[in-house]
Amino acid sequence: MESTSLIERILRGIAITVVILFFMFPIFWIFLMSLQTNETILRVPPSMVFEPSLQNYRALITGQLETQTGTLEIRFMGNLFNSFFLSTTSVAIGLLLGVPAAYAFARLKFRGSEDIAFTLLSFRFAPPLLVLLPLTIYFQQIGLANTYGGLIWVYQLIVLPLILWIVRGYFEDIPADVEYAYRIAGHDFWATFRKIALPLAGPGIAAAGLLAFIFAWNNFIFALVLASADKQPVTVGALAFITASGIQYGQIAAGIILSIAPTFALALYAQRYLVEGLSLGAVKG
Amino acid sequence: MTAQLTLQGVDKFYGPIGKGVHAVRDINMDIEKGEIIALLGSSGCGKTSTLRMVAGFEETSRGKILIAGREVQNLPPVRRNVAMAFEGYSLYPTVTVRENIAFALKAQRESDAQVDAKVNEVAEMLEITAILDKFPASISGGQQQRASLARALVRDADLYLLDEPMGQLEPQLRTLLRGRIKYYIKERGLTAILVTHDQTEANAMADRIAVMEGGVLQQFASPDEIKLAPANLFTGTFVGEPPMNVFSARAAEVSGDIQFRLDAGVELTYSADQFAPDLRAALLSRGEVVMGVRPYAVRRAKDKGGAAAQVVANQWLGDQTHIAAAFAGSTVVLVEHDRADIAMGDTISVELKPEDLHFFDPASGAAISHGTQMA
Numbered sequence: 001m002e003s004t005s006l007i008e009r010i011l012r013g014i015a016i017t018v019v020i021l022f023f024m025f026p027i028f029w030i031f032l033m034s035l036q037t038n039e040t041i042l043r044v045p046p047s048m049v050f051e052p053s054l055q056n057y058r059a060l061i062t063g064q065l066e067t068q069t070g071t072l073e074i075r076f077m078g079n080l081f082n083s084f085f086l087s088t089t090s091v092a093i094g095l096l097l098g099v100p101a102a103y104a105f106a107r108l109k110f111r112g113s114e115d116i117a118f119t120l121l122s123f124r125f126a127p128p129l130l131v132l133l134p135l136t137i138y139f140q141q142i143g144l145a146n147t148y149g150g151l152i153w154v155y156q157l158i159v160l161p162l163i164l165w166i167v168r169g170y171f172e173d174i175p176a177d178v179e180y181a182y183r184i185a186g187h188d189f190w191a192t193f194r195k196i197a198l199p200l201a202g203p204g205i206a207a208a209g210l211l212a213f214i215f216a217w218n219n220f221i222f223a224l225v226l227a228s229a230d231k232q233p234v235t236v237g238a239l240a241f242i243t244a245s246g247i248q249y250g251q252i253a254a255g256i257i258l259s260i261a262p263t264f265a266l267a268l269y270a271q272r273y274l275v276e277g278l279s280l281g282a283v284k285g
Numbered sequence: 286m287t288a289q290l291t292l293q294g295v296d297k298f299y300g301p302i303g304k305g306v307h308a309v310r311d312i313n314m315d316i317e318k319g320e321i322i323a324l325l326g327s328s329g330c331g332k333t334s335t336l337r338m339v340a341g342f343e344e345t346s347r348g349k350i351l352i353a354g355r356e357v358q359n360l361p362p363v364r365r366n367v368a369m370a371f372e373g374y375s376l377y378p379t380v381t382v383r384e385n386i387a388f389a390l391k392a393q394r395e396s397d398a399q400v401d402a403k404v405n406e407v408a409e410m411l412e413i414t415a416i417l418d419k420f421p422a423s424i425s426g427g428q429q430q431r432a433s434l435a436r437a438l439v440r441d442a443d444l445y446l447l448d449e450p451m452g453q454l455e456p457q458l459r460t461l462l463r464g465r466i467k468y469y470i471k472e473r474g475l476t477a478i479l480v481t482h483d484q485t486e487a488n489a490m491a492d493r494i495a496v497m498e499g500g501v502l503q504q505f506a507s508p509d510e511i512k513l514a515p516a517n518l519f520t521g522t523f524v525g526e527p528p529m530n531v532f533s534a535r536a537a538e539v540s541g542d543i544q545f546r547l548d549a550g551v552e553l554t555y556s557a558d559q560f561a562p563d564l565r566a567a568l569l570s571r572g573e574v575v576m577g578v579r580p581y582a583v584r585r586a587k588d589k590g591g592a593a594a595q596v597v598a599n600q601w602l603g604d605q606t607h608i609a610a611a612f613a614g615s616t617v618v619l620v621e622h623d624r625a626d627i628a629m630g631d632t633i634s635v636e637l638k639p640e641d642l643h644f645f646d647p648a649s650g651a652a653i654s655h656g657t658q659m660a
Binding site for chain 1: 340341342361362363365367368369371372373375376377378379388389392393433436440
């Protein structure tokens with residue numbers, strides 16, 4: 001790195017700035033929108049000069065949406081809680097099921113293991129809409145429609161294959177002999193899994209969990225069809241801002257800011273795990 | 286007395302039994318307590334598979350494995366009470382070298398002082414005292430290998446399995462440690478199996494060498510016996526450096542003498558009484574045989590009594606000379622202890638003494654004779 005010339009560093013700086021502007025500008029603009037009223041948002045030409053107000057956030061947090069035609073009840077905070085609850089629980093269950101499964105797929109070559117792993121991956125190929133209709137009917141019959149349990153179950157379609165395939169790769173990168181060495185030193189299979197395999201694959205598991213959380217958080221279609229108002233996450237709840245008296249751009253923007261905040265914060269916090277995890281090589285060399 | 290390790294008809298298939306890759310074929314061996322055994326063979330000969338079956342990392346497809354009289358082939362590694370040093374070191378990356386070595390001892394609930402004393406002793410023996418508090422990632426390959434070796438040797442096990450334990454060490458250190466490790470094992474009366482493809486290491490450390498090829502145990506005998514009486518053509522040519530010279534020959538009786546006709550018109554004649562009568566009969570009745578002679582046993586004839594060979598290479602290695610000469614349609618290699626004043630293209634006369642000849646069956650490769658006696 002020290003050998004890079006000044007020009008190269010300047011060019012690199014410019015390139016990074018352009019990329020950041022390109023990707024971050026929409027979010028920045030949404031942030032500005034969230035502090036304005038519909039009138040200032042919709043003025044032509046748009047301007048960055050306005051009087052900031054927190055009224056959009058206030059409306060979201062109190063659940064009272066003021067429109068020209070009157071006050072509307074919204075459940076944004078409930079949606080936010082639902083998103084949080086559904087994603088966290090789904091990822092927790094996904095990790096609980098997926099990590100041991102990934103270990104089995106990585107270490108034990110049993111009959112049909114590749115086929116089963118591939119089948120799990122293939123859940124990600126099918127368009128969600130394809131499975132939704134039969135799923136809705138089943139869920140209504142067995143009483144899982146519009147329950148947290150049912151949603152979390154369906155969320156495993158998103159979360160489980162992701163965790164399984166990412167974590168499996170990490171387990172496969174641990175030399176089997178490290179585990180053998182531990183086992184021959186007087187430890188059983190489970191102790192080896194807990195004391196050697198899990199810590200060594202830790203960064204990978206963290207990365208997989210984080211990605212799965214983001215995927216679950218961003219899910220829209222499953223929750224749209226399978227959950228009614230009180231179980232809906234923010235992605236679906238945001239539809240409530242398209243009201244009879246117009247689209248509430250300000251509140252939508254504030255809603256977006258509030259709903260990306262957790263994943264954003266999580267990504268920032270776990271960035272170190274992500275980088276460490278995705279760069280692998282913890283035990284190589 | 287029961288053997289410390291017994292393998293009975295051990296087979297290893299990768300894939301379905303009878304159909305998959307047959308990596309180890311019907312191995313039978315007994316290893317006594319206190320012995321050091323070397324499994325010697327080229328890559329893919331089945332030596333590591335055998336070792337891993339003993340350790341319990343590979344399923345034993347067929348046959349029995351007994352450690353100290355206990356049948357273990359169906360037990361998990363943890364219940365076999367064996368220690369192993371891995372070819373790939375396989376240190377736990379999250380703890381220091383000291384903790385790596387002490388891991389198994391702590392699992393056995395030995396006292397801290399006891400563990401410390403043992404770790405320090407083995408570390409001193411392997412010259413890794415200075416790196417005990419470092420992490421595996423920050424030490425060299427050779428140091429990792431010694432740490433891995435220490436982790437195995439420090440334990441109190443029925444059997445010590447060492448998979449290529451010194452492959453990464455510098456030659457000088459390797460020579461030094463060979464002696465120390467052997468002494469350490471012998472002093473404590475431990476039983477060890479060493480997997481190696483380095484025959485010098487096998488010769489230096491092992492009481493007996495098991496030569497493997499193609500999943501088959503070719504010969505299981507002392508280093509001397511393998512040198513003097515190789516059981517078959519493979520062992521004969523595999524063990525020994527430089528390798529044994531091999532020629533196809535046709536034995537015939539010519540006016541009371543035995544004559545061997547080699548390729549390219551070379552004829553070697555020995556008086557009949559130089560071979561035992563039964564050997565003479567065996568050679569003559571077979572006709573076609575394979576003749577082997579170690580490079581150390583080939584001599585340049587002082588007079589013109591030998592067979593002519595044309596020198597193609599003359600290498601002085603610093604302590605010995607290797608001379609290669611075109612002979613009998615192929616090449617004969619001979620070793621001399623001093624510099625030889627001969628140039629490429631010179632004709633030399635080589636002498637093969639009957640007591641240095643090994644004869645093998647050309648079809649099966651099995652040894653017919655070593656020297657003047659039947660095998």
